Amino acid sequence: MLDNFRQFQAGPDPFGRTWQVHFDWLQNGISIRHADTVDVKFGISTGGAPFEERIIALPHPALLAASKRAGHALTDPWCLKIAALHLKEMLETGQDVEKTLVTVPEPDIEQHVRELKSAPAGSH
Numbered sequence: 001m002l003d004n005f006r007q008f009q010a011g012p013d014p015f016g017r018t019w020q021v022h023f024d025w026l027q028n029g030i031s032i033r034h035a036d037t038v039d040v041k042f043g044i045s046t047g048g049a050p051f052e053e054r055i056i057a058l059p060h061p062a063l064l065a066a067s068k069r070a071g072h073a074l075t076d077p078w079c080l081k082i083a084a085l086h087l088k089e090m091l092e093t094g095q096d097v098e099k100t101l102v103t104v105p106e107p108d109i110e111q112h113v114r115e116l117k118s119a120p121a122g123s124h
Helices: 060-070 076-093 106-118
Strands: 007-010 019-028 037-046 052-059 101-103
Touching (some): 019 076, 037 060, 037 076, 052 060, 052 076, 052 106, 076 106
Antiparallel strands (some): 037 052
8 A cells, every 4th residue: 555645656567667656636527628527637757757647537426436335535635545546556557557648447446445445544
């Protein structure tokens, strides 16, 4: 589990690289893309290259369902954690890593929520 969801390292990726990741912002996707999502923007870099943006879009209906099932309030910090876990997984598997905007499928949101619930107290 990540100790810091705002700034962390991910990797190694399929090519053996370690990525530097930092959180930029979180906002409702309706305001910028007319999408019913919570968008979380990160910067990613490896090997000293300039940071590139990655936006993790969390569909609002899936978040509401996951929040209800988990008994957890739908908060900005919770969304940040879900998005960070998804980005970490993307970087480590190479899946969708070339995309600037990635919409997280509901089963992946549920998996990340389970990861957060099973983490020892104080580790997130």
